[in-house]
Amino acid sequence: EPLVAGGRVFGTAPDGSVFAVDARDPASW
Structure with a gap:
């Protein structure tokens, strides 16, 4: 599961x- 930290x-x-x-x-995803 993704972890969101520091805007990343x-x-x-x-x-x-x-x-x-x-x-x-999001385009970088």
Whole structure:
């Protein structure tokens, strides 16, 4: 489940790596 922190959304990719996207820039998702 994504974790929102500091304006960023952190999640885990299927390969187990962690990624973060800027919650204020949905196009980057």
